[in-house]
Amino acid sequence: MARQAPGAIAVDPIGKVLYRASAALAVLGGFLLAAIMVMVVVSIIGRNMAGVPLFGWLGPVPGDFELVELGVAIALFSFLPYCQIVRGNVAVDFFVARASARARAWFAVAGNLLYTIIAALLAWQLFNGYLDRLGPYGETTWILGLPTKWGYLCAFVATVLLTLVCAYTVLRSIAEARGDGEPAR
Amino acid sequence: MIGPELGAFAFVALLALLALRIPIGVSMIAVGLGAYLVMRGVSPTLAYVKNTSFSAFADYGLSVVPLFLLMGQFATRAGMSKALFNAANVFLGHRRGGVAMASVGACAGFGAICGSSLATAATMAQVALPEMRRFGYSGALSTGSLAAGGTLGILIPPSVVLVIYAILTEQNIAKMFVAALLPGFLAALGYVLAIAVYVRFRPDAGPTGERAGAAARRKAVAETWPVVAIFLLVIGGIYAGWFTPTEGAAVGAFSTLLLAIFHGGMRWQGFVDSLKGTAEASAMIFLIILGAKLFNGMLALTQLPQSAALFIGDSGLAPMAVLAVMLLIYLLLGCVMDSLSMILLTVPIFFPIVTALDFGMTPEETAIWFGILALIVVEVGLITPPVGMNVFIINSLARDVPMLDSFRGVLPFLLSDAARVIILIVFPIITLGLVNLLW
Numbered sequence: 001m002a003r004q005a006p007g008a009i010a011v012d013p014i015g016k017v018l019y020r021a022s023a024a025l026a027v028l029g030g031f032l033l034a035a036i037m038v039m040v041v042v043s044i045i046g047r048n049m050a051g052v053p054l055f056g057w058l059g060p061v062p063g064d065f066e067l068v069e070l071g072v073a074i075a076l077f078s079f080l081p082y083c084q085i086v087r088g089n090v091a092v093d094f095f096v097a098r099a100s101a102r103a104r105a106w107f108a109v110a111g112n113l114l115y116t117i118i119a120a121l122l123a124w125q126l127f128n129g130y131l132d133r134l135g136p137y138g139e140t141t142w143i144l145g146l147p148t149k150w151g152y153l154c155a156f157v158a159t160v161l162l163t164l165v166c167a168y169t170v171l172r173s174i175a176e177a178r179g180d181g182e183p184a185r
Numbered sequence: 186m187i188g189p190e191l192g193a194f195a196f197v198a199l200l201a202l203l204a205l206r207i208p209i210g211v212s213m214i215a216v217g218l219g220a221y222l223v224m225r226g227v228s229p230t231l232a233y234v235k236n237t238s239f240s241a242f243a244d245y246g247l248s249v250v251p252l253f254l255l256m257g258q259f260a261t262r263a264g265m266s267k268a269l270f271n272a273a274n275v276f277l278g279h280r281r282g283g284v285a286m287a288s289v290g291a292c293a294g295f296g297a298i299c300g301s302s303l304a305t306a307a308t309m310a311q312v313a314l315p316e317m318r319r320f321g322y323s324g325a326l327s328t329g330s331l332a333a334g335g336t337l338g339i340l341i342p343p344s345v346v347l348v349i350y351a352i353l354t355e356q357n358i359a360k361m362f363v364a365a366l367l368p369g370f371l372a373a374l375g376y377v378l379a380i381a382v383y384v385r386f387r388p389d390a391g392p393t394g395e396r397a398g399a400a401a402r403r404k405a406v407a408e409t410w411p412v413v414a415i416f417l418l419v420i421g422g423i424y425a426g427w428f429t430p431t432e433g434a435a436v437g438a439f440s441t442l443l444l445a446i447f448h449g450g451m452r453w454q455g456f457v458d459s460l461k462g463t464a465e466a467s468a469m470i471f472l473i474i475l476g477a478k479l480f481n482g483m484l485a486l487t488q489l490p491q492s493a494a495l496f497i498g499d500s501g502l503a504p505m506a507v508l509a510v511m512l513l514i515y516l517l518l519g520c521v522m523d524s525l526s527m528i529l530l531t532v533p534i535f536f537p538i539v540t541a542l543d544f545g546m547t548p549e550e551t552a553i554w555f556g557i558l559a560l561i562v563v564e565v566g567l568i569t570p571p572v573g574m575n576v577f578i579i580n581s582l583a584r585d586v587p588m589l590d591s592f593r594g595v596l597p598f599l600l601s602d603a604a605r606v607i608i609l610i611v612f613p614i615i616t617l618g619l620v621n622l623l624w
Binding site for chain 2: 114
């Protein structure tokens with residue numbers, strides 16, 4: 001994909017900090033995804049070696065399905081802020097393609113504002129989901145007994161950053177609408 | 186206002202937001218929650234957000250998507266594009282238009298380890314574009330063949346859009362993959378034929394390349410063995426039931442990672458860049474998936490999909506006419522929208538309608554057949570104006586070719602696509618034969 005110059009993503013100090021935080025979180029989530037990939041491969045090998053002499057002690061990774069579910073969910077939430085700050089979310093460009101770069105930036109203000117509200121709503125409700133799962137009888141996964149509240153907590157942290165990033169992108173598009181308009185992709 | 190009317194109104198509101206260039210996922214979430222609020226009130230809507238958001242991402246079936254995206258990222262760094270191009274070129278290069286044919290063939294090969302069209306087009310262009318220009322191929326033919334060839338990336342399994350269709354309609358992913366094999370091969374063949382016909386009318390657009398001897402041919406084919414091995418392992422393993430699609434994607438991503446390190450020379454920075462690329466693509470897709478979950482959940486409550494299916498089922502319209510209208514809608518939407526959003530948006534409405542119609546097949550056969558047809562038609566949108574993403578990306582790599590030339594170059598391939606869709610509609614056996622043979 002066509003990459004943008006860093007200047008088009010963030011020029012001001014706040015934007016730079018948010019960009020670094022989002023990129024760091026995305027890479028962290030990427031490592032989690034890669035770790036899950038390795039875990040699954042190990043689990044498949046273990047499963048198939050279980051019947052082989054001398055390797056009988058091997059077996060699948062216990063609870064591999066729930067590790068995949070929980071891990072991938074956390075990774076996906078951690079990817080959201082990065083995608084927003086690098087303008088990675090797709091939209092239908094066709095109907096405003098003829099508008100000026102400044103007018104397009106005003107449409108982006110509306111989109112980013114809407115996303116900010118949604119991100120805040122997500123963060124709030126994910127935190128509520130976390131609170132629901134507190135206490136000694138909170139929901140746990142089937143085999144490993146992992147408390148699912150951790151998943152909600154990680155998702156909450158990621159959506160808080162997402163809310164901040166979205167709010168920043170609102171300001172960024174307002175500045176672009178008042179200035180030279182949205183940079184070309 | 187409740188019931189199907191609200192559903193229809195929500196659809197109109199969604200289209201309005203989309204037209205204002207509100208991101209697709211954001212639009213779907215906003216309208217989905219807005220209509221839910223109208224129907225159910227505040228606290229049920231908040232509970233809807235709470236119960237849907239985490240579970241939309243913590244879904245074992247969907248976890249196959251980020252893993253295939255990771256595999257695609259590693260694949261673009263595996264250094265196999267040169268080998269794939271050579272393997273096709275030693276057989277086709279000496280023909281008129283042969284280097285363009287080889288580019289299409291190489292795209293098909295790359296599609297076997299990459300489930301994304303844009304990545305396939307962009308990766309193969311880096312190798313094939315300089316070769317075509319070196320032999321004096323016209324700008325239109327070089328960019329057109331690569332943009333069209335890129336669409337093979339998503340048709341030939343593994344395919345991210347096909348996986349999403351299978352999950353949405355509760356079909357077996359392995360069967361969908363097997364069903365896509367022959368249409369994918371047919372697509373590559375059709376593109377090669379399109380080039381052959383094109384250069385008959387415009388001989389100077391695609392001069393002949395070099396002829397290779399038998400030894401060079403054997404050597405070039407042998408060099409593509411890792412791609413063949415990974416493809417057979419992943420698709421064969423999923424088919425044989427050695428592992429689930431998610432596990433197959435993990436195995437594919439892991440073996441492509443090894444290939445990228447030991448053959449592509451990928452180092453730490455390349456690895457981190459792959460993770461970032463996966464992060465961006467996954468987040469983009471899953472925001473739309475979350476939007477589709479919230480929107481379609483709301484839509485199901487309004488009973489719109491069921492009413493539409495009943496209405497059309499009772500209307501006495503010919504099934505083929507309904508199918509033709511649906512494919513036409515995909516074609517039109519595809520001109521302005523990306524394929525994944527289209528599938529997520531339309532399948533909840535179209536699928537009940539299609540399965541309610543009688544095409545003389547079992548419901549499962551109809552589902553598989555419709556999925557492949559829809560996939561092909563939405564992919565055509567990638568190479569049609571005004572928003573042909575594949576054409577844009579290839580054109581940005583070939584700076585000396587005017588955009589208009591690139592869209593002209595795509596024309597023969599569009600004709601080939603149209604012919605193929607008609608063939609697949611008339612002969613469902615092409616799509617279903619292999620599935621029925623293997624299961």
